[in-house]
Amino acid sequence: MCLALPGKIIKIEDKTGVVEIMGVTREVSLELIRNYQIGDYVLIHAGCAIQKIDEEEAEKTIELFKELKEIGNE
């Protein structure tokens, strides 16, 4: 029941957003997050966006994996 899924905000109306999660759209509350805009990716749990997903940070983590990939190739 702790499942949280990433979704993309495609519409904002007051504090409610419409998000697209794996091709399906649904309404979520945006009241637990700050500074969001259309196009942002958010983590959704129990009808609420609970955190923003940071693209730059995702890339940094991937860099971490890549380093390992290179070590593996040596």
Place this chain on the structure above:
Amino acid sequence: MNKLLSIFRDPELAVKLSKKLSDYEGEKVNIMEVCGTHTMCISRYGIRSMLPESINLISGPGCPVCVTPVYFINSAIELSEEKDIIITTFGDLMKVPGSKSSLLKEKAKGSDIRIVYSPLDAIKIAEENTNKKVVFLSVGFETTTPVTALTVLKAKEGGLKNFFVLSANKTMPSALKALALDEEVGVQGYLYPGHVSAIIGTKVYEDLALNYGICGVVTGFEPIDILHGILTLVSNINKKNKIVVNEYSRVVTDKGNEEAVKITDQVFWPCDSVWRGIGNLPQSGLNMREEFKEYDAWKVFNLNPSHKEENSGCLCGEILKGRKKPSDCKLYGKNCVPENPVGACMVSSEGTCAAYYRYGGGDK
């Protein structure tokens, strides 16, 4: 972004990581994956079978349904029998056995019990049924509690008089500390729960690292996340590093989601709490604050459940503490199966017994 996220499932990378892990030749390490969703992913992707015997993954108490005590289910059932009541609940709770029945059985008998995806949906049901009392069964950890708190604030704002919350919400840090200090469990490192951490941040884990030498990695839920997290943990345990590493920084920050924490604090305050199979853990639960007592179902309906836990032969407690495996339980797969569970760990798909049953334990 989706393309970016697919890298976290890259099979080539997974093979490299598992090769690196299987080459591990150091001392035996005990790692606990705290979160139920991690347990599920580890079983689904067969991650245990990729690890050498010297890397021991223990499944922890991080499935909220599994640690919800029997008395909570009994009280929910007692409430469902009252007149003009609608019980609203997350679907996972339906099959959890109470002393004599489950919510699913009570629904079949005619009680008005409805599954909701969000507590916010329960509010809508209350608004549409003003002649009924609507009770939301609130379980969950830090990830879920802010949503419930928000719901209570909204109910108050909207002046709803027929909405109530029966709460048994729990918090992770003190439970993790109690387990870390339990020598029989012998945890050396934690794979911390990603979505709990999205709310509470990573700073809270520093105490265990700095003062007790239990290192940790916060990680996501894709196979690469988990494999890499294990690799980082093993290396830090071996080097005796007292650190917490955040490998889920795309979602988790040091401070977490301060807004969500603030909303939780507005509605709830910490209390001691009974974990199914484990017992009472100090300061590991949440009660609703006095200002919200008209929404607190425990108070409004004057419920006084007996906290005595029955012994059904279920080993969930030992399993949640990582001392036993599901296959050690005599009932596993025989009397206890997902369709007809004896213990709560067999109910939720995130429960250790259910994950083992569905995907296999993957032990060597």
